Amino acid sequence: MSQVSETTVDRPVDTSHMQVSSTNVAIEVIGMHKWYSDFHVLRDINLKVMEGERIVIAGPSGSGKSTLIRCINRLEEHQEGQIIVNGTELTADLKRIDEVRREVGMVFQHFNLFPHLTILQNLTLAPIWVRGIPKAEAEETAMHYLERVKIPEQALKFPGQLSGGQQQRVAIARSLCMQPRIMLFDEPTSALDPEMVKEVLEVMISLAEDGMTMICVTHEMGFARQVANRVIFMDQGQIIEQNEPEAFFSNPQHERTKLFLSQILH
Amino acid sequence: MTDIGFVRADMVDARPAPHRTSGAVAWAQKNLFATPLDGVLTVLGAIFLLWIIPPIYNFFIGHAVGPAGTVEECRMENAGACWAYIHSEMEFFIYGFYDIPEQWRPNIVFALGAALLIPLLMPKVPFKRTNAVLFLFVYPIVSYYLLAGGVFGLKPMPTEKWGGLLVTLIISVVGITLSFPIGIILALGRQSKMPVIKTLCIGFIELVRAVPLISVLFMASIMLPLFMPQGMTIDKLLRALVGVTLFTSAYMAEVVRGGLQAIPRGQYEAGASLGLSYWQRMYFIILPQALKHVIPGIVNSFIALFKDTSLVYIVGMKDLLEAVKTKNDTALEWQSANTATTGYLFAAMVFWVFCFGMSRYSIYMERRLNTGYKR
Numbered sequence: 001m002s003q004v005s006e007t008t009v010d011r012p013v014d015t016s017h018m019q020v021s022s023t024n025v026a027i028e029v030i031g032m033h034k035w036y037s038d039f040h041v042l043r044d045i046n047l048k049v050m051e052g053e054r055i056v057i058a059g060p061s062g063s064g065k066s067t068l069i070r071c072i073n074r075l076e077e078h079q080e081g082q083i084i085v086n087g088t089e090l091t092a093d094l095k096r097i098d099e100v101r102r103e104v105g106m107v108f109q110h111f112n113l114f115p116h117l118t119i120l121q122n123l124t125l126a127p128i129w130v131r132g133i134p135k136a137e138a139e140e141t142a143m144h145y146l147e148r149v150k151i152p153e154q155a156l157k158f159p160g161q162l163s164g165g166q167q168q169r170v171a172i173a174r175s176l177c178m179q180p181r182i183m184l185f186d187e188p189t190s191a192l193d194p195e196m197v198k199e200v201l202e203v204m205i206s207l208a209e210d211g212m213t214m215i216c217v218t219h220e221m222g223f224a225r226q227v228a229n230r231v232i233f234m235d236q237g238q239i240i241e242q243n244e245p246e247a248f249f250s251n252p253q254h255e256r257t258k259l260f261l262s263q264i265l266h
Numbered sequence: 267m268t269d270i271g272f273v274r275a276d277m278v279d280a281r282p283a284p285h286r287t288s289g290a291v292a293w294a295q296k297n298l299f300a301t302p303l304d305g306v307l308t309v310l311g312a313i314f315l316l317w318i319i320p321p322i323y324n325f326f327i328g329h330a331v332g333p334a335g336t337v338e339e340c341r342m343e344n345a346g347a348c349w350a351y352i353h354s355e356m357e358f359f360i361y362g363f364y365d366i367p368e369q370w371r372p373n374i375v376f377a378l379g380a381a382l383l384i385p386l387l388m389p390k391v392p393f394k395r396t397n398a399v400l401f402l403f404v405y406p407i408v409s410y411y412l413l414a415g416g417v418f419g420l421k422p423m424p425t426e427k428w429g430g431l432l433v434t435l436i437i438s439v440v441g442i443t444l445s446f447p448i449g450i451i452l453a454l455g456r457q458s459k460m461p462v463i464k465t466l467c468i469g470f471i472e473l474v475r476a477v478p479l480i481s482v483l484f485m486a487s488i489m490l491p492l493f494m495p496q497g498m499t500i501d502k503l504l505r506a507l508v509g510v511t512l513f514t515s516a517y518m519a520e521v522v523r524g525g526l527q528a529i530p531r532g533q534y535e536a537g538a539s540l541g542l543s544y545w546q547r548m549y550f551i552i553l554p555q556a557l558k559h560v561i562p563g564i565v566n567s568f569i570a571l572f573k574d575t576s577l578v579y580i581v582g583m584k585d586l587l588e589a590v591k592t593k594n595d596t597a598l599e600w601q602s603a604n605t606a607t608t609g610y611l612f613a614a615m616v617f618w619v620f621c622f623g624m625s626r627y628s629i630y631m632e633r634r635l636n637t638g639y640k641r
Contacts, residue, residue, distance in 0.1 A: 102541035112536035116554050126540035
């Protein structure tokens with residue numbers, strides 16, 4: 001799981017639409033703490049994500065990276081501090097949680113496609129029942145995004161008939177069908193065969209090129225270099241260091257960061 | 267010096283698998299006489315079958331008295347099953363004490379039920395929604411008034427008079443259609459994060475599951491009237507229905523819970539991250555998968571329910587088995603050595619046909635729903 005790869009996409013990344021807003025805040029996390037029963041898993045997290053930012057979160061396993069982004073759409077509950085997403089603060093209020101989730105897409109390490117539904121049904125379920133979009137229109141949107149992830153011909157198959165890379169691209173398309181304002185990626189390439197990592201990264205890069213606000217927990221340092229505008233390094237439930245990728249990789253400040261980078265970059 | 271270098275020059279094309287040997291002799295050699303021990307066991311097995319089959323055949327068919335036979339034939343020595351007895355008492359076995367001139371009413375109920383249920387069970391037949399509404403909501407009302415009468419000039423027919431297969435089918439169909447959704451709700455409730463709901467569900471399940479059905483029915487018939495206002499009685503059939511339904515619901519809940527636990531957490535999370543509400547997640551994502559996993563368990567409960575209907579004699583209902591028993595004990599004109607045996611065999615066969623049908627249908631459904639997991 002914590003293997004690090006440096007897969008890169010052999011084409012220049014088009015940065016013309018990658019603009020970070022200086023005024024619009026997408027996510028704000030203030031003094032947030034979280035415990036798993038007695039284990040203090042996230043400690044004093046402060047993070048402000050502007051619209052259009054592409055953030056890569058790195059760190060050793062168990063450092064709380066995944067837990068952090070899972071708090072952002074309330075798959076995990078935090079106990080202290082504030083999380084404000086698109087201006088809505090996450091509390092126990094179910095209505096607000098659903099409101100936030102509608103606008104925040106998430107891609108999981110193990111895809112989590114619905115195995116009993118076809119690819120097309122996977123993509124249209126939420127738009128139809130959450131957004132109330134007519135079926136025909138939802139299917140049209142779904143096909144659009146399937147084309148975008150380059151597998152429109154798989155629309156009527158079941159997830160089990162697709163390769164891992166194809167499944168992950170479907171999962172990305174499924175999130176996009178809800179037309180979210182923010183995308184969270186939780187180690188999207190960690191469960192993939194090496195040959196399939198590239199096709200998923202390609203899709204993620206093209207998303208970034210369109211100006212999507214993204215937070216990616218990933219070990220793909222090549223992706224971080226090419227796409228991210230900020231790299232966050234976490235250890236022991238805390239944000240240890242964050243910087244622009246260039247500076248982060250060439251000139252790490254904290255001892256823990258230096259150690260981590262020395263172990264993963266050769 | 268060893269040379270370990272290797273480069274494949276040309277790729278091998280895929281070709282069809284080699285032919286398998288077939289034919290009766292090859293099959294027998296492989297499956298029956300593969301080793302000397304196999305051969306001995308096969309011969310022993312054949313001898314056992316030759317020993318056991320003729321008497322069974324003779325009892326059921328060879329020496330049996332057919333439907334047109336008489337009681338004298340049944341009383342003869344060496345006579346087999348007395349099917350004439352079954353034929354002569356068939357009406358009682360099907361309708362109980364239901365008035366004979368009025369038996370067209372249960373017949374219509376049977377026919378309607380079959381006409382609505384069979385297309386509902388066949389995946390290819392269209393109009394599933396209309397069909398389901400008709401079967402689940404319209405059919406019970408129509409059936410009740412048709413059977414009970416008292417309206418539209420139909421002769422009133424108290425439930426005490428209903429009996430036989432009619433009662434067995436009513437209790438099992440109602441029990442199955444009600445206990446399934448109740449069981450699902452209980453299973454979801456048991457997994458709920460809300461403490462009150464969770465406790466109530468656990469309490470109900472553990473209480474009902476820990477008591478024999480007989481005592482649930484007994485309580486329904488003895489205890490329930492104690493809580494009712496003076497003079498108010500609850501119909502016997504209704505008591506049996508409530509008892510059986512609640513009992514099966516508790517079992518169903520545990521079966522469904524097993525299915526829910528087999529669903530990976532990622533499925534819940536994926537649904538939640540898309541903004542689907544709790545009920546949407548359950549209905550569209552979790553339950554279709556969970557129920558598919560536990561079809562054998564669900565059908566197991568249904569089969570158990572179907573057979574447990576014979577316990578309603580506790581509250582004084584004459585279901586199929588009780589109707590057979592009653593006739594066995596009281597039909598003096600049919601008394602013979604094999605009359606009672608034949609009666610019970612008949613009841614067993616009827617139960618078997620229905621249970622086997624459910625079992626086959628569940629296997630068919632399992633296969634049909636397998637698509638998503640094929641890899």
